[in-house]
Amino acid sequence: ERVLNMLSDLEPLCSPGKCYTYQNTLFAVIEEYFANQNTSYQQALTKTIIEPLGMPNASVGKQALKASKKWAKPHVAISKNKWRSTSVKDDYYRYSPAAGVNASLEDMIVWMRALLGEEPSVIKPELIKQVTEPRVKSKKELYRRQWRNHLSDAHYGLGWRVYEFKGHKLNYHGGWVKGYRADVAFSPEFGVGYVMLMNAESNLINEFTPDFWARCFEHLESLQLTAKVGD
Template sequence: MFTRPVFTLALLLIMLLVSASVSAKNWIDEYADYVKRQAIKYQVPGYTFVYYQQGETPKVFVFGRTHRGGERITENTVFRLASVSKTFTGILTAKLHEQDILPLSTPISELTPDIDFSGNGMNGLQLQHIVGQSSGFMPNAYDNLIEADYPLRRVLEQLGELEPICKPGECYTYQNALFGAIEYYLTSQNTSYHRQLQTQLFTPLGMRTASAGKGALLSSKEWARPHIAIARNKWREGLVESNYYRFTPAAGVNASIRDMTIYLQALLGEFPTVVTPEIIEKVTTPRVVTRRETYRRGWRGHLDEAHYGLGWRIYDFDGHRINYHGGWVKGYRADVAFAPESGAGYVMLMNAESNMINSTTAEFWKRYFANQQK
C-alpha cells in the first residue's frame, strides 16, 4: 500500500500525464472552435474540413447547411473544388506521363493540332508548362471570355493569337483557359478528362462521390449550393454556373470531404499502386518561383519561399515544407494542403466565397507546427 506522500506524488504524475495527453489532443478541437467562431462572425452558410495525421483516425468537422432550409452538411456532402482541380490534373498528367500515354513534353501543336499557337513564338510550349503555370502568357489570360461563356475552342483560338510576356518555363503565369488544351486533346483521343480521372484515380482510390462536370455535381445525392456575396458578410444562394466547368482540368472537379480525406492519404503515400512516390515527387518539385504568394493575405509572415510545381504550390511555411492549392469559383472556396515530412494533411471546403478561408488554413498550419514542437 502507498504511504500518503507516495500516493499523492503518484496521483500528481498521473494527472500531469493525462493533462498533457488531453492538451495534445485538444489543439485540433480548439482550432475547430476558432473556425466555427469565424464562420458565425462572417455568416458563412456552411463548411467542412478534415485534419489527417498518418497513423491516426481522420478528424472531420462540419458546420451549417447545404442552403437555407436545406440538409445539414455531412462528410458526404459534395462541393465544387474550383482550382483545387488543378492538383488532380497535376497527378493525372504525371500518371499519363508515367504510363507513356501522354508525355509531359508533349508540345501544344500535338495537344491542339488544328489551333495555331506558332504565330506568337510559342512553339516551345509543352504540357508541362501548362500544368506548371509557366506558359509565358500573361496571368489569367482570357478568364473574362470563360466567364462570358465563350466555348472552349474559341477561347483557345484567342490564346493562340496572344503575345507572350516570356518564353515557356521562364516565368510564373497563372492560367485557367490554357488548361482547356488538356480537355481538347483528350476529347480528340475518344476519351475525356472526366473518364481519365474516374479510371485513373477516383475508382481505384474508392472516391465514390468525386466527379467532374456540372451535371455530376447536380446529380449528387448530397451537394452544397453556391452562396454569393451581396454585401459585407451577407450571402444569397446562387445558381451553379457552367463557364469554368467547360475548362474542367482547371476548375471542374467535385468531391466530398470523405473523398478528399482519401485523396490526402494518397498524397501522403498510402496508395502507392495508384499514386506512386515518384508521381508525388514529380508534381511537388518546385519549377518556378511565385514570389507574390509570400505576401498573400492570411499567410504573410509565415511564407519564406513559394514555388509552383505541376498543379501544386510549394510553400516554405515557417521553415516547414507544405504542398498547397486553393480554389475559388462563384459561390465556393476550397483549400488542400499536406506536409509530407510530418505526415499531415488538411482540406477545407466552403459553399460561400468568404475570404475567411485565407486565414483559417494558415492558422491551421501555424497551430499544427506549434503543437508538433511541444
C-alpha cells in the same frame, strides 16, 4: 474551340521557367488531348483516380453535381453578415480539367491520403514529387497578409504552390469559383494533410488555413523536441 485556336497567336510573357500564370484555357487543352484519343477527361479521371481510390462522391461535370442527393449550393455575400444562394456557373464546366471536378469532404480525405503516399499503386511517389517540385519563384506569395509572417520562400510547381512555412515544406493549392472556396495542403515531412471546403465566398478561409499550419507545425516541433530530450 474558338479560344483554343487563338492560343497559337499569343506572345508569351517570358521564357519557360522565368514566370507563370494560371489560365483555365490552357488546362482545357488536356480535354482536347483525350478527345483525340476517343475518350474524355471525365472517363480518364474516373478510370485512373476516382474508381481505383474508391472516392464515393467525386464526379466531373455540372449534371453530375446536381445529380448528387446532397450537393452544397453556392452562396455569395449580399452584406457583411448576410448571404444568398446563387446558381452554378456553366462557364466553369466548359473547362473540366480546370474547374469541373466535384468532390465531397469524404472524397478529399481519400485524395489527401493518396497525396501523402498511402496509395502508391494509384498515385506513384515519383508523380507526387514531380508535381510538387519548386519550378518558378513566386515572390508575391510572400506578401499575402495572412501568410507573410509564416513564409520565408514560395515557388510554383505543377498546379501546386510550394511554400517554406516556418522552415517546413508545405504543398498548397487554393480554389475559388463563384459561390465556392477550397483550400488543400499537405506536409510530406510530417504526413499531415488539410482540406477546407466552403460553399460560400468567405474570406474566413484566408485566415483559417495559415493559422492551422502555424499551430500544427508548432505542435509537431514540440513533440519532436520532447522525443529528443527523452532519448
